[in-house]
Amino acid sequence: MMFSFVEFLAQAFLFLVGVIVLILLLVAIYDRLQTHDAIRRNYPVIGRFRGLFTALGEFFRQYFFAMDREELPFNRAQRDWVNHAAEGGSNTLAFGSTRDLTIPGTPIFVNAAFPPLDNQYASTEPMIIGPTARQPYMAPSFFNISGMSYGAISRPAVQALSRGAKKAGIWMNTGEGALSPYHLEGGCDIVFQIGTAKYGVRNPDGSLNDDKLREVAAHDAVKMFELKLAQGAKPGKGGILPAEKITAEIAQIRGIVPGEDSLSPNRHVEIDDWGDLLDMIAHIREVTGKPVGIKTVAGGAEPFEDLFRLIIERGEDSAPDFITLDGGEGGTGASPMPLMDLVGMSIREALLMVSDLRDRHGLKDRVRLIASGKLVNPGDVAWALAAGADFVTSARGFMFSLGCIQALKCNKNTCPTGITTHDPRFQKGLVVEVKEDRVARYAKGIIKEVETIAHSVGVTEPRQLRRRHVRLVMADGTSRPMHEVFPRGHEIPTMP
Structure with missing residues (x-):
């Protein structure tokens, strides 16, 4: 009984591999015959990954690669401030500002020498x-x-x-x-x-x-x-x-x-x-x-x-x-x-x-x-x-x-x-x-x-x-x- 089950699994695996290979073959033929995408025509199947990575790139950059103040239209530091405020959490920071204060046009507010008391x-x-x-x-x-x-x-x-x-x-x-x-x-x-x-x-x-x-x-x-x-x-x-x-x-x-x-x-x-x-x-x-x-x-x-x-x-x-x-x-x-x-x-x-x-x-x-x-x-x-x-x-x-x-x-x-x-x-x-x-x-x-x-x-x-x-x-x-x-x-x- 055990042998039969193992044999079934092996046959199922081979069938699945065969289906995958057949699908890839059909995709490769289609890519080679189509005329609107030069990359896919020259590099069947593999050329499809370019479109996939391009589509996913903006999201990978957002979560893994972009620094806190690099993204556009809004960077992670801006979004995080809004999120913390909306959650009612603290927006205090430790260790110092991450903002680059040397960028031309950056506004810096002038603190008063003798500001009003807290009350x-x-x-x-x-x-x-x-x-x-x-x-x-x-x-x-x-x-x-x-x-x-x-x-x-x-x-x-x-x-x-x-x-x-x-x-x-x-x-x-x-x-x-x-x-x-x-x-x-x-x-x-x-x-x-x-x-x-x-x-x-x-x-x-x-x-x-x-x-x-x-x-x-x-x-x-x-x-x-x-x-x-x-x-x-x-x-x-x-x-x-x-x-x-x-x-x-x-x-x-x-x-x-x-x-x-x-x-x-x-x-x-x-x-x-x-x-x-x-x-x-x-x-x-x-x-x-x-x-x-x-x-x-x-x-x-x-x-x-x-x-x-x-x-x-x-x-x-x-x-x-x-x-x-x-x-x-x-x-x-x-x-x-x-x-x-x-x-x-x-x-x-x-x-x-x-x-x-x-x-x-x-x-x-x-x-x-x-x-x-x-x-x-x-x-x-x-x-x-x-x-x-x-x-x-x-x-x-x-x-x-x-x-x-x-x-x-x-x-x-x-x-x-x-x-x-x-x-x-x-x-x-x-x-x-x-x-x-x-x-x-x-x-x-x-x-x-x-x-x-x-x-x-x-x-x-x-x-x-x-x-x-x-x-x-x-x-x-x-x-x-x-x-x-x-x-x-x-x-x-x-x-x-």
């Missing part, structure tokens, strides 16, 4: 947005959630963000995908973004529907409206939502046809110049009674000079209540590489320029400036406030707090963490009750650490951070005060 801690003060609107918004937090639409991200992701935002006392931007029940269920403050397709407030032809606009504004949770002109990862191009991510529910919420790719125009068709833009802002503010601002990307100083000059000509009441300035390094679920890599100024340059222009035209107290674009850690946020921002918003920072592992699958409906997919198989991994607490802890962690930086430099409120509180590392390894490197207004000519 004189820095704290965030609320700030009013849209003082001339019928319903101004007293925004409680300088750090908030940037636009991520239901459709680009999943139902449980929206739910967790909404609930977490409520717990942290911050606002949540809907993104251009309209207002869903999942944005509202958490009870947080909401900024409704109107993209170029006007999802949720559109007529069938894509034009703005005032009745739907009033319906959205009737929700007490909706505090402001943001008219999106452009975003950092794809300035000059509209949004892309693949058909496989458009469920019947998403189609109904957005007011589009299910089963088809949803492509937004590259700009608002009824807005041809700054005058048209100010007219549209005034119209939306009149219909809704709430503050209205814009989101855009800087490509140079001239367009903003024209905008601010026109506001002065028309009167301050014509101004947008806020400008959300996205950097060219901003993120998205899908964008052509040339736009993502090469178009739009970095937030590190654009914020300084636009804040100078706004302030020179006397609009600092009228037009709030919101910075966005890879600002996910306390130092990033504190720098933005020192550079002139009134608020900072982040999308990818909150994606990391939800559990994002930077798998780079946002555009394929196969996100392994359930954040950017509508596949129930993957969504089940995102447990809303757990992730909402991570969202809240991350937001509170950022706020606390930025207040700690403000306390260290000797001011009592994070928005009191100024350029003089930051030094920038130069190419020769020395550092200079940021207000000397970028003096306010000196590089901008006075407009007639």
Whole structure:
């Protein structure tokens, strides 16, 4: 009996080997005959490993080979900070910083010789947005959630963000995908973004529907409206939502046809110049009674000079209540590489320029400036406030707090963490009750650490951070005060 069993195993093994050899032979014949891949044609079977290793390379580098501060778009040190904050753990370090402080442009905060005592801690003060609107918004937090639409991200992701935002006392931007029940269920403050397709407030032809606009504004949770002109990862191009991510529910919420790719125009068709833009802002503010601002990307100083000059000509009441300035390094679920890599100024340059222009035209107290674009850690946020921002918003920072592992699958409906997919198989991994607490802890962690930086430099409120509180590392390894490197207004000519 034993011999028979051993003989069976041997025969089974030989059969398996034979099957494998046959499969490899068939694959080799196919590789030799196909014409679209030269490597596989010249090196049958073996050439397939190149494609496999190329596909797996980015993940092996992430886990085994890249140093803590080497990866892009976000390195391990940045992601780990978000994860520790979201978990409620300690973000203290031992033995010294791993950051290379000799890289040109690195900001270093200037500690005060005699900082406030511990019981004189820095704290965030609320700030009013849209003082001339019928319903101004007293925004409680300088750090908030940037636009991520239901459709680009999943139902449980929206739910967790909404609930977490409520717990942290911050606002949540809907993104251009309209207002869903999942944005509202958490009870947080909401900024409704109107993209170029006007999802949720559109007529069938894509034009703005005032009745739907009033319906959205009737929700007490909706505090402001943001008219999106452009975003950092794809300035000059509209949004892309693949058909496989458009469920019947998403189609109904957005007011589009299910089963088809949803492509937004590259700009608002009824807005041809700054005058048209100010007219549209005034119209939306009149219909809704709430503050209205814009989101855009800087490509140079001239367009903003024209905008601010026109506001002065028309009167301050014509101004947008806020400008959300996205950097060219901003993120998205899908964008052509040339736009993502090469178009739009970095937030590190654009914020300084636009804040100078706004302030020179006397609009600092009228037009709030919101910075966005890879600002996910306390130092990033504190720098933005020192550079002139009134608020900072982040999308990818909150994606990391939800559990994002930077798998780079946002555009394929196969996100392994359930954040950017509508596949129930993957969504089940995102447990809303757990992730909402991570969202809240991350937001509170950022706020606390930025207040700690403000306390260290000797001011009592994070928005009191100024350029003089930051030094920038130069190419020769020395550092200079940021207000000397970028003096306010000196590089901008006075407009007639």
